Amino acid sequence: MFVHAHPDDETIGTGATMAHYAAAGAHVTLVTCTLGEEGEIHVPALSGLAADQADQLGGYRIAELDAACRALGVTDHRFLGGAGRFRDSGMMGLPTNDHPRAFWGADLDEAAGLLLEIIREVRPQVLVTYDPNGFYGHPDHIQAHRVAMRAVEMAGDLAPRKVYWTAVPRSVLAAGMAQFAESSDNPFGGVSNADDLPFGSPESEIAACVDGQKHADAKLAAIEAHATQIPPTSWLFAIAGNFGSGALGVEHYRLAVGEKGSGSGEYGWEDDLFAGLDTASAGATPAAAASA
Numbered sequence: 001m002f003v004h005a006h007p008d009d010e011t012i013g014t015g016a017t018m019a020h021y022a023a024a025g026a027h028v029t030l031v032t033c034t035l036g037e038e039g040e041i042h043v044p045a046l047s048g049l050a051a052d053q054a055d056q057l058g059g060y061r062i063a064e065l066d067a068a069c070r071a072l073g074v075t076d077h078r079f080l081g082g083a084g085r086f087r088d089s090g091m092m093g094l095p096t097n098d099h100p101r102a103f104w105g106a107d108l109d110e111a112a113g114l115l116l117e118i119i120r121e122v123r124p125q126v127l128v129t130y131d132p133n134g135f136y137g138h139p140d141h142i143q144a145h146r147v148a149m150r151a152v153e154m155a156g157d158l159a160p161r162k163v164y165w166t167a168v169p170r171s172v173l174a175a176g177m178a179q180f181a182e183s184s185d186n187p188f189g190g191v192s193n194a195d196d197l198p199f200g201s202p203e204s205e206i207a208a209c210v211d212g213q214k215h216a217d218a219k220l221a222a223i224e225a226h227a228t229q230i231p232p233t234s235w236l237f238a239i240a241g242n243f244g245s246g247a248l249g250v251e252h253y254r255l256a257v258g259e260k261g262s263g264s265g266e267y268g269w270e271d272d273l274f275a276g277l278d279t280a281s282a283g284a285t286p287a288a289a290a291s292a
């Protein structure tokens with residue numbers, strides 16, 4: 001089970017992992033907490049859908065997310081509490097944080113209770129969400145973290161055996177910064193040292209590295225499906241074009257709950273989020289050998 005804040009987060013952060021496990025026959029459930037109503041719109045013909053105009057972006061992004069899920073092979077997708085229950089809060093400190101339906105202002109136990117219902121139904125062995133800073137500080141990402149962790153706590157015996165937080169190793173960031181130094185769409189902005197970024201984990205804190213390079217094309221197709229959010233000039237396409245499937249298809253995780261399984265390589269990283277778990281006996285249905 002993947003718990004994400006907005007449509008497109010699933011693809012950018014964990015798309016290769018989702019495609020990898022969907023292709024392997026695991027039951028992959030995506031829970032998206034908001035419709036992403038406050039996103040910028042990069043398709044000029046659709047600019048009138050913006051929150052301060054027709055305010056139709058959220059509904060439009062449901063279709064983008066559907067297309068992205070199809071590209072990733074993910075068939076079980078839900079919005080937390082149903083589509084439109086919680087609204088994109090916008091960036092930290094903006095008035096949109098105070099919207100009555102803003103996810104940032106959601107009652108924690110109520111929102112976690114909605115996720116708990118899905119956990120009880122799907123019984124995921126592994127849950128993936130963000131770290132306490134929401135990876136990069138967006139209020140909805142921080143709230144997704146809190147809601148997911150609270151739901152795991154509330155789930156008791158039905159709690160996933162392992163919980164992972166998305167992460168990027170410092171070395172990967174440093175390499176990316178060097179590559180993007182001259183780029184016009186530089187995701188690192190004016191920052192020149194990887195240690196100064198609000199994200200990036202020391203290699204020793206990473207627990208798992210999922211190699212989804214085989215599914216880099218699926219991830220790319222899913223990125224393209226989020227056209228209002230990710231323009232053709234985006235650094236994401238630059239990554240795909242310049243560095244290939246290695247940069248796009250390999251995703252890293254920190255382990256927040258559960259026991260690390262056996263790993264390999266210099267840092268002993270797991271190559272499977274189910275490492276150490278008994279996947280043979282798991283799943284609500286015999287067909288679902290494993291649930292993520």
Ligand SMILES: [Zn+2]
Pocket residue numbers: 005006009138141
């Ligand atoms: Zn997001």
